[in-house]
Every structure is written in C-alpha cells, then in structure tokens.
Amino acid sequence: MYVIKVPLGVRSYTISIGGDLLPRLGHECKRLYFGPRCAVIADRNVAAHYGREAVQSLEASGFEPVLVTVPAGETAKSLKVVATCYDQLAAHRLERKSFVVALGGGVVGDLAGFVAATYLRGIDFVQIPTTLLAQVDSSVGGKVGVNIKAGKNLVGAFWQPRFVLCDLGTLETLPVREYRAGLAEIIKYGIIHDVELFRRLEQVMPKLLQRDPDTLSSVVARCCQIKAGVVGQDETESGLRAILNFGHTLGHAIEATCGYGKFLHGEAIAIGQVFAARLSAELLGFPQRDVERVATVFEKAGLPTRIKLNPGQREKMFEAMRHDKKVSEGVIKFVLVNKIGQVSFGQAVPLDLVEKVLTEPPARRSDEKSPQPGN
Ligand SMILES: NC(=O)c1ccc[n+]([C@@H]2O[C@H](COP(=O)([O-])OP(=O)(O)OC[C@H]3O[C@@H](n4cnc5c(N)ncnc54)[C@H](O)[C@@H]3O)[C@@H](O)[C@H]2O)c1
Ligand SMILES: [Zn+2]
DSSP, X not given: OEEEEEOOGGGOEEEEEESSOGGGHHHHHHHTTOOSEEEEEEEHHHIIIIIHHHHHHHHXXXXXXXXXXEXXXXXXXXXXXXXXXXXXXXXXXXXXXOEEEEEESHHHHHHHHHXXXXXXXXXXXXXXXXXXXXXXXXXXXXXXXXXXXXXXXEEEEEOOOSEEEEEGGGGXXXXXXXXXXXXXXXXXXXXXXXXXXXXXXXXXXXXXHTTOHHHHHHHHHHHHHHHHHHHHHOTTOSSGGGGGGTTHHHHHHHHHHHOBTTBOHHHHHHHHHHHHHHHHHHHHOOOHHHHHHHHHHHHHTTOOOOOOOOHHHHHHHHHHHHTSTTEETTEEEEEEEEETTEEEEEEEEEHHHHHHHHHSOOOOOTTOSSOOTTO
C-alpha cells in the first residue's frame, strides 16, 4: 500500500492507495472520532457494486450509516440533487460531528463534497474514489461543487476530505471507456511534471490497460503525489495549480461544443493536450518529435488525439473559446509545454494561431509511410 500526504497545514490528510481498502473504511473513520451518524453518498451504479460493503464496514465499527443514492452521470451534479441529499441527511438526523462518505467517481466526489461543505455550514467528509479519474485527480485537492445552467462547476467550495481511500480493486468493474479516460489525466502528470513518469508510461501502457495491480498502484501513487505537491503549494488556484489545466482549454471547449456526453472529459482533454503540444511547437520550440511522442502515448492508451469538426461546429467552438474567461483582446491563455516534464501557465496565444493549428492537417508522422488524403 502507498500512503501519500497532502500537505495543507491543519487541513492535511492522507491518500491510501492499495488493493483492498474499502473494508477498512469504518476503522479509518473510527480513528478520527467522528460522531456515529453518517451518510454514504453513491450513484446507482456504484451503490449496486460497493454500497453494501461500505455500509457494513461502517456498521462493524459502530457507526449508523444511511446510504443515499443519486442518479449516475453528470446531471447529478446539480443543486436539485444537492437538495435531495440535504433532506436525507436531515431525515437521518446528521449533526455537527456526523460525516459524509463520497463513494464513487468525480461526479459523486464533487457533489457529496459540496453537500458536506454546506450542510450545517460544513461537516467532515471522506473520499472513496472508484474511477481512475477520481483516484488520480478529482478526489485530491478539495475542489467540490456542482453545475448550473450557465456552466460547469460554477457553484462550489474548497473543502478538503479528512482522508482518501483509493481501493484499486473497485476499478475491476469500471467500464473500459471510463478507465481509458482516466489514463488521459495520468499522462497529463507526466507531461506537466515528470519526464520519468512519461517515459514509464510509454513502456507500460499495455500493462496499465490490463489493470495490472503493481503497475497501477505505483502509477496512481505517483500521480497523487504530484497533484498533492501542486495543491500543497497552491490550494486555492491563485497560480501554480493552473498547470493541472494542461489540455483543458480546448478540452472544455470540445465538451461544451459537442454537448457533454459525446466525449468523456478524459477523451476531450486527450485531444486538448495533443493540441497544446502542437501550439507549444509553434510558440516555444517544443520539438516536433516530442509532439509525436505525446500523440503516440495517447494513441497507445486508446484515446483520441484529434477532432474533426464541420464548419458549423468549428465556429461554435471558437465562439465558446472567445467567451472563455481566460480570453482578452484576441489572445487566450494556455498552459504550454517547454519540454516533457515542464510546462508554463498563463501563456498568451493569439486566437488566430489557435484557429490555424486547429484547422491545419497533422504533420506527417515519422512512422507513416505516406500521407493519408483527407486526414
Ligand atoms: N474536483 C476536482 O478537482 C475535479 C477534477 C477533475 C474532474 N472533476 C469532475 O469529475 C467528474 C467526472 O468524474 P468521473 O470521470 O469519475 O465520472 P463519473 O463520476 O460520472 O463516473 C463515470 C461513470 O462510471 C460509473 N462508475 C464509477 N465507478 C465505477 C466502478 N468502480 N465500477 C463501475 N462503474 C463505476 C459511474 O456510475 C458513472 O456512470 C466531472 O464532473 C468533473 O467536473 C472534478
Ligand atoms: Zn481534467
């Protein structure tokens, strides 16, 4: 088992990463002297697989849990669902010393964390992330929140969990497309911070795709360690934390333009990261062969690296980017890569260049024999 510390002063906590951690939930909660009543919030899929095990572990340690189930999918991150959670917490008489267990992917982590941050002006919560994306990203760092009509994640708080248990065994039931989407965030950590991790991913991708426990645990632990380090230096995103958004400017525009659901977040940011690498080649002299390495590692993970847009969609996407809060006076701020393992945030990129790189055909890849017409 790996244990990573997130260093945030009095709000510090640990992330445990290993194979069979869910049964330890009750024991870990007991060590923190939480009050007896608690709520396990899970979506219907995750509740069906792991709800009972979580509840039993808590009961075995003397807690009185209620299982609150919410619909699966992004639509559950809404104020309406938050209100239904509050009602169930109140009906179960959760009080100041009570706590919430977020059992699920990033949707449930963000939602349940927000419920915990606001119910009775804030009660404790713990995270049991069950998607790869949640294990390496959303469960670390304390950003919680929900979506409103005007956009994603526009209502929220910084509310740190008391601990995180990454039970890698829960990934066994995760659909393969969701699993691959998580790999996009893992590759991101290599590009933004750790060339050794990147090199390793170039080698071990087949093993990772097989969910090999040893490879998975060491890679997940390294990613959590990187995110913990970044968050420890910039908890509330006033600077450095922005590097975690590598690939996300275009990624978010793709999600917004194509409608949430067509591309998973991980798929959209895979395309966004390859795009940011190409922009970096234009602006920072990032070597073309490294652009290709970046594209190849995403391909090995079974992720898309480009998006084909019809003219209407392209216009809609530029429109989405022009309205992005990071745009002013015809330039948009990107995280760009200097070399693999090192990025710079707040890089001003003219919208014209964004448009050019987005529409030009891909450079001929060194491993291709002849250019593909129309590609
Ligand atoms: N707070 C942050 O810092 C942060 C960072 C990144 C992303 N996010 C948020 O995370 C969300 C996306 O999270 P996600 O990709 O985990 O999606 P998700 O929570 O919707 O989970 C994806 C799907 O997998 C199912 N599932 C989850 N675990 C499973 C398991 N072990 N076995 C079988 N099925 C399982 C879920 O029911 C769901 O259908 C977005 O809302 C995004 O905004 C937050
Ligand atoms: Zn992301």
